[in-house]
Amino acid sequence: MKTTTAPVKAANGIAKGMTREEKKVIFASSLGTVFEWYDFYLYGSLAAIIAKQFFSGTDTNTGFIFALLAFAAGFIVRPFGALIFGRLGDMIGRKYTFLITILIMGASTFIVGLLPNYATIGITAPIILISLRILQGLALGGEYGGAATYVAEHAPDDKRGAFTSWIQTTATLGLFLSLLVILGVRTTVGEEAFAAWGWRIPFLVSIVLLGVSVWIRLSMNESPAFAKMKAEGKVSKAPLTEAFGQWKNLKLVILALVGLTAGQAVVWYTGQFYALFFLTQTLKVDGATANILIALALLIATPFFVIFGALSDKIGRKPIIMAGCLIAALTYFPIFSGLTHYGNPALEAAQKNSPVIVTADPNTCQFQFNPTGTKKFTSSCDIAKAKLASMSVNYENVAGESGSVASIKIGDKILTSYDAKGLSKEDAAAKDKAFSAELAADIKGAGYPSKADPAQMNKPMVLLLLFILVLYVTMVYGPIAAMLVEMFPTRIRYTSMSMPYHIGNGWFGGLLPTMAFAMVALKGDIYYGLWYPIVIALVTFVIGMLFVKETKDNDIYATER
Structure with a gap:
């Protein structure tokens, strides 16, 4: 040196x-x-x-x-x-x-x-x-x-x-x-x-x-x-x-x-x-x-x-x-x-007591890494998983039949996702609003809190x-x-x-x-x-x-x- x-x-x-x-x-x-x-x-x-x-x-x-x-x-x-x-x-x-x-x-x-x-x-x-x-x-x-x-x-x-x-x-x-x-x-x-x-x-x-x-x-x-x-x-x-x-x-x-x-x-x-x-x-x-x-x-x-x-x-x-x-x-x-x-004990309890299962064709599920914010994830699997992740819901993945639409099982309820590919902007927005509302209601019914309770x-x-x-x-x-x-x-x-x-x-x-x-x-x-x-x-x-x-x-x- x-x-x-x-x-x-x-x-x-x-x-x-x-x-x-x-x-x-x-x-x-x-x-x-x-x-x-x-x-x-x-x-x-x-x-x-x-x-x-x-x-x-x-x-x-x-x-x-x-x-x-x-x-x-x-x-x-x-x-x-x-x-x-x-x-x-x-x-x-x-x-x-x-x-x-x-x-x-x-x-x-x-x-x-x-x-x-x-x-x-x-x-x-x-x-x-x-x-x-x-x-x-x-x-x-x-x-x-x-x-x-x-x-x-x-x-x-x-x-x-x-x-x-x-x-x-x-x-x-x-x-x-x-x-x-x-x-x-x-x-x-x-x-x-x-x-x-x-x-x-x-x-x-x-x-x-x-x-x-x-x-x-x-x-x-x-x-x-x-x-x-x-x-x-x-x-x-x-x-x-x-x-x-x-x-x-x-x-x-x-x-x-x-x-x-x-x-x-x-x-x-x-x-x-x-x-x-x-x-x-x-x-x-x-x-x-x-x-x-x-x-x-x-x-x-x-x-x-x-x-x-x-x-x-x-x-x-x-x-x-x-x-x-x-x-x-x-x-x-x-x-x-x-x-x-x-921070949110109710969420912890819900994760233990109310298991969620996503059944989807694995070929339709993507790794949703999107650093530029420009890529769209439109398959029924991607939509279901993104919604659950944003709601802090843990879930089990189960392989579905080829070409099948993804579904979410919450307790005894089964909610079918949707495929947004090819939909107009208005139709996609309407589908998203309806699906999100139904999923939120089912998740809440299973005990998942919408927000942390300060008390x-x-x-x-x-x-x-x-x-x-x-x-x-x-x-x-x-x-x-x-x-x-x-x-x-x-x-x-x-x-x-x-x-x-x-x-x-x-x-x-x-x-x-x-x-x-x-x-x-x-x-x-x-x-x-x-x-x-x-x-x-x-x-x-x-x-x-x-x-x-x-x-x-x-x-x-x-x-x-």
Whole structure:
């Protein structure tokens, strides 16, 4: 490994307290990233309202699907943002690159708050909205790598995990802030006004956050590692070619993805996003209660990002991340079963006492993975399974005769599904309404609750389980920034670390809810979707333990690895 001589500060590791400049670096980088995540999560939290505002030219279900598609676009383009801004960061510097990313992110979010809806400007509204979402995703793809690299390159050698762990708190704090603002505006203006115009306020508020972030970042200096490299004339002229065109570097990128970030991502999204999805969509807990419980769990667990980051400076990054992946994989099933037991005991009882059987021709049943929201599942089998999955009903699959129409047996009752292929839009809607109503009535008669009963919910135990899920997040996420920065040489660090991080989090993590729902619908078990994060976390554990090397003692100023 080729190394360069580090400045006295880094070599001596001045770690006896944090200087004023170091505090400023962490605060400015973390604050800006909090604001960026706040902007990004607003859209996901308000997807249902945005569907009505910008996709009202379609039916309700299709509108919501397109709203989710627009949200997914922000995740899908994140690796491309990593390429674009990672290259800039390695060529022109960390400071100015992640100043650009926050300007793009903040401006895009503010414009969403001003954007006329479908009723005002027609099809132009959703086109502009999706374009803004793509810009947000590209900006976020460049922001994280810049912030993590910038902080790490300012940190003393023996405090790098502690320093960068503050960046790791930002995604959680950004989600928490977005939920807090939405809840505050909703409570102040009322539900009707919020649905009509109040939803715009959280987007418009971001302009203030943007102004503060830009003002602080403009006053910051370039990172010492990049400044030293630039002074020595060692800046990469082709960071993309170096990072991905040379096997010695590409190998590190691949290991960072499958041996670190893929597992980290699914644990992160399971503990925060999927837990919220499970509470609201599967357990039918009302949205306000679910958001408050998640927010409290995040608030209580957030300090552990810094605790595990600091611990990684002492015992290493790898043991903590690997332990988080393994423990999460081994305990997800009992934890989510516990959420059902304490969050909606009536649903748990119905699942035990009222078994449901779906009989269908296996050849007509598809795996309903639909990340783009554009595919239609029209067979009688797909319709029956999707409806039951959305109603949180466990069911047994029985193979029916070839060409037969799927049926659902609930106790002594048998309900025949329908095939929507070839039906007009109006006929399909009418069939869907009638079938859904009859199925809902039969399910309710079998004891399945339409929503969780607040009086039966054990909120302290639900909160404890949510806290444990977020604690796993802090284990895998707290040390990850320091480890990724340390894996790669200075000259291609921004580019190299950003790509595996955003493929892992944008694709493996971002697609988790969609994949999990498809798996639940396929198997007929509300917990079956957990196999997705469990398998990926275990793969990361095995590959990470075998092939990924500890990084905490690597020279941050090295231009080669």
